[in-house]
Every structure is written in structure tokens, then in C-alpha cells.
Amino acid sequence: xxxxxxxxxxxxxxxxxxxxxxxxxxxxxxxxxxxxxxxxxxxxxxxxxxxxxxxxxxxxxxxxxxxxxxxxxxxxxxxxxxxxxxxxxx
Amino acid sequence: xxxxxxxxxxxxxxxxxxxxxxxxxxxxxxxxxxxxxxxxxxxxxxxxxxxxxxxxxxxxxxxxxxxxxxxxxxxxxxxxxxxxxxxxxxxxxxxxxxxxxxxxxxxxxxxxxxxxxxxxxxxxxxxxxxxxxxxxxx
Numbered sequence: 519x520x521x522x523x524x525x526x527x528x529x530x531x532x533x534x535x536x537x538x539x540x541x542x543x544x545x546x547x548x549x550x551x552x553x554x555x556x557x558x559x560x561x562x563x564x565x566x567x568x569x570x571x572x573x574x575x576x577x578x579x580x581x582x583x584x585x586x587x588x589x590x591x592x593x594x595x596x597x598x599x600x601x602x603x604x605x606x607x608x
Numbered sequence: 609x610x611x612x613x614x615x616x617x618x619x620x621x622x623x624x625x626x627x628x629x630x631x632x633x634x635x636x637x638x639x640x641x642x643x644x645x646x647x648x649x650x651x652x653x654x655x656x657x658x659x660x661x662x663x664x665x666x667x668x669x670x671x672x673x674x675x676x677x678x679x680x681x682x683x684x685x686x687x688x689x690x691x692x693x694x695x696x697x698x699x700x701x702x703x704x705x706x707x708x709x710x711x712x713x714x715x716x717x718x719x720x721x722x723x724x725x726x727x728x729x730x731x732x733x734x735x736x737x738x739x740x741x742x743x744x745x746x
Contacts, residue, residue, distance in 0.1 A: 528706050573704050575666045580674075582666045602673060603706025605634070605686055606656070606663035608698040 519595035521549055526602055532560040546578065547589040549599060564601065573604040609740035611685065611711040611729045613637070617649050618727055618744055624651050625689035625717045632662040637685035638676055646684040646711075659691045661700070685729075687713035694718075695726040697737040705732035711740070 520540040525533050533539050541556060543549030554561030564574055569589065576583045577600040583591045593599075617637060625633040634654050637646040650672070655665035664672070676682060686707060690698070695714035697705075705712060708731075716726040730737045 526706065528708055573706070575669060577666075577670055580670060582670075584666070600670065600673075602666075602669055604663055604666070604704060605636075605652075605669060605706065606661070606704045607688060607701035608661050 521593055521595065522598045523549070523553060524598070524600040528603055529560055529563055529601065532557045532563070543593055545589065545593060546576065546583055546587075546591040546599070549593055550589070573606055575602045575604055576600070577602070609731065609738070610743050611646065611713075611740060612743045612745050613646050613685070613713075614745050617646065620649055620651075621687050621689075621713070621715055622727070625715050628654065628689070629717050630659045630691050631657050632659060632689050632691060634662040634664065634686075634688040636672065636683050637687070638679075638681040639684040641680050641682045644684060648681070654688075662688045683707055683710050685711045685713050687715065690714060690716045690718075692716075692718045695728045697730055697732060702732055702735055702737050705737075708733045712737070713742075 520542050523539050523541055525537055525539060541549050541552045543552050550561050550564055564571060570576060578591050578593065579598055632654055635649065635651040638648045638650060639645040652664050652668060654662040656663045695716040697712060697714060712730045712732050714728050727742060729740050729742045731740060
């Protein structure tokens with residue numbers, strides 16, 4: 519069983535407009551790497567200097583990963599990742 | 609390009625912005641998916657509690673997306689206030705704009721100009737902000 523990833527509008531150009539895609543991985547880091555192989559360019563939009571970008575929110579099963587291990591967050595088959603760009607500005 | 613917003617929503621946004629001064633106020637107006645109509649206003653908490661920055665709390669953001677998914681709605685307008693500068697997108701507004709389909713509404717609470725003259729809307733796509741006209745309906 520794979521891991522479901524919900525893609526925000528702004529990243530759908532990378533996924534051929536698909537709103538939900540699937541990938542694999544036992545950590546968030548692996549899942550993003552695999553996603554980047556499936557959909558070239560998308561990983562760079564999520565990561566910066568090896569960490570999650572500050573203004574990209576990532577949730578695993580509705581839990582903000584900043585409080586659950588960030589990129590090292592553990593994943594198991596059937597988990598769901600949601601990516602949402604922060605709504606923020608100055 | 610233009611956005612139609614009802615007078616009630618304009619008033620509510622200005623009122624919220626004044627009430628939350630000196631912090632920036634923020635929120636969204638939602639509408640049925642694909643309609644482009646701004647029909648349901650929802651004030652959001654500025655988790656940054658700052659006069660120079662706003663950010664939806666990540667938990668609230670997820671809850672908002674879950675809610676609109678369930679209701680077949682989308683974010684039509686994302687609004688926030690500038691406390692003492694003009695109602696024009698700042699560099700950070702443009703850098704972090706993540707909803708290419710949304711209308712970004714900016715209001716200013718600065719008092720040297722009547723606030724009603726500072727209710728403006730922009731599309732922000734690929735790092736470019738383009739102003740559009742605001743049509744206020746009754």
C-alpha cells in the first residue's frame with residue numbers, strides 16, 4: 519500500500535494537474551525524494567538547504583510535521599500527506 | 609479583471625482590520641468551486657500577531673481546507689490589512705503568495721487617508737502582482 523499525497527493548486531503543474539498522487543517511503547524525507555523522481559521539480563519547491571521550506575506546511579494524517587519530527591517523520595503504508603502553502607505575507 | 613464583493617463584506621473587513629489594529633488582520637472569502645463568487649466570509653487569526661506580518665495558523669489552515677473541500681468551496685479572496693502603509697502587496701506578500709487562483713485583497717488602516725479609498729485587489733501569479741478593479745455590490 520502506498521502513501522497518498524494531496525497536492526496544492528500551486529504545485530499541480532508538476533503533477534499534471536492531479537490533486538492527489540501516491541508515493542512510497544518510510545519517512546517524509548524518503549517520500550519527498552520519491553515524489554521528486556515521479557514529478558521532477560516538485561521536491562525543490564518543498565525543500566531548501568535540506569529542510570522543509572518555512573512557508574510550506576506539511577501534514578501527515580492531519581498532524582503538522584513541524585511537531586512530529588519534520589523530515590524524519592515516520593510514514594507507514596496508508597498514511598496521507600497534505601501539502602499546503604502558508605497563507606502569509608507582510 | 610475585477611472582483612465583485614458585497615458591501616457587507618467590505619465593511620466587515622474594514623471593521624475587523626480596525627479592531628485588530630495595530631496587528632494585521634486577515635481572512636478569506638469563499639465561494640462554490642469554479643464559480644469565482646465571493647459568498648462566505650471567514651475571518652482568520654493572524655498567528656503572527658504582528659503589525660508587519662500575517663500568517664494563518666497552520667492548524668487553522670488545514671481545518672479551512674478540509675472544510676471547503678467538504679463543502680465544495682474554494683478560496684476566492686484572501687484578504688489582509690496593512691497597518692500603516694498603503695494597500696499594495698509588499699515584497700513578502702508577493703514572495704509567499706501561494707494561491708494563483710485567489711484575489712488578494714489589501715486594505716490599509718492608516719488614518720491619513722480615508723480607509724474606504726484603500727480597499728484594493730490584486731492577482732499575484734509567479735511573483736507578479738497585478739491590480740484589478742473592485743466592484744462593490746449592495
